[in-house]
Amino acid sequence: MPSNYGGPDSVRGPLVAVGGAEDKLGDRIILRRFVDLAGGSAARIVVVPIASSYAGEVADRYRAVFADLGAAQVDVVDAVLREQALDPALARPIEAATGVFLSGGNQLKIATLLGGTPAAVALRRCHAQGAVVGGTSAGASVLSQHMIAFGRPGGSPTQRMVTLSPGLGLTNRLIIDQHFRQRDRIGRLMAAVALNPFLLGVGVDEDTALVLDAENIGEVVGRHSVTFVDGAEITYSDVYQAKQHANVAIHNARVHVLTHGQRFDIVARRPLSPAVPASLPAAELELLDDD
């Protein structure tokens, strides 16, 4: 496996982490942004529906939406067994892609089927060379190095509320949760961050995305919010010694909630001003009023 991807001149592509249930019928501002980042009318997009139990239907739906949004080409890379995922032929469409989109479903299925395969290496390499990689729900969780595999809902962090597992490793700084407000996941995201406050926790609501550029500036796109949990200044937590299922104490975690158009500097760990860009189109303003 190569130890680095892309030469010194290549610029890493954007990441688009979608919280699930993104609009596929209306303005489709998230999926439209994804197609734009992939090159618009020159976009060569690969849909990876591996996470889903209904991969065929899911792939057909995204194929139709991306084609309708003007992509030049849409291919599908799927596998039901790891034996199929090991086939080097699966890597080829990914190598040529300007955008790769991972569907929802079970994030552990993506990691166990794709991890360490030629297709996963191709995915990391194409991202390192500039392609946009996006995912929704399970497909968002799997983008990062440390992945939330599963957990329990709730506002208060408890011991063993969250189970981590290795993801695809396209970013090492974040741990991404999805369906965030809708499934009451702030407790598990705080518990995950407390395990090693090096990580910045990112909770993405449904029909909302964090679009991360090569300089690690993240922009919120969509209907609801993205919640950032920063544990770097935590002064106390007993997560390493709390009994199973006990409540966990966390002092001095910092939380930010950002809405459409707002941006966050991942490296500096702070939101950027101004809050709302002046150029927000009318259709998007309506969305903001609809909450």
Place this chain on the structure above:
Amino acid sequence: MPSNYGGPDSVRGPLVAVGGAEDKLGDRIILRRFVDLAGGSAARIVVVPIASSYAGEVADRYRAVFADLGAAQVDVVDAVLREQALDPALARPIEAATGVFLSGGNQLKIATLLGGTPAAVALRRCHAQGAVVGGTSAGASVLSQHMIAFGRPGGSPTQRMVTLSPGLGLTNRLIIDQHFRQRDRIGRLMAAVALNPFLLGVGVDEDTALVLDAENIGEVVGRHSVTFVDGAEITYSDVYQAKQHANVAIHNARVHVLTHGQRFDIVARRPLSPAVPASLPAAELELLDDD
């Protein structure tokens, strides 16, 4: 937090992952190797006993051993609360160190107390610039990006047998387990690798170490074995869908067991020949006969 450590000319230091219970009274070949890698009589070593509940005693013991083995200087960096660990003064001895050694105890305590602190950044930076970083037991587990936080013993992998958590991130390719043969941990290491076969599983026995150089060649040093679990060619596993505590199926994992003096290429995922170097000293040969 800086996004990279060391300039283009710096060579990453070695890693020394010890399986616990290493000899501190006899030939001490593992700790001696650590001091040699830190510069021998010029070594400036920092002992980090944070994992331990008896940090004072543990630190005193390693301080005496490293001094006895000829190190020029031995400092101790300890913290009981994260509030102390956030103090930038803690980073200073680490910045000046040629070797850092992490004691045994609870690996989650190291990650929760040190993660994201100036001391953790200093540790990554000094390693990137050439310092050796070693750890025993919990201190070995925490070296890697993906860390086994805890789990259950047993030879057969079962669902939720192993719980992962983010470690210190000094290597991204390995997941390290310790007290390996002695605590019957091959099941949990296989389960961890199946979660994402990108990882190479490394199970280090007691009084044994894997010494990893900057080219990702690992050498086994000590009394027992190091077991490598390579999942890249796994053709089937149901780890993403097995019920809690159910047995998990894994087809075509590859396992290597290496003993003293043998080397393993981490990137190519294969053992190197010859099996035993010609220059093995008599004292070490005796150790090999003692199993």
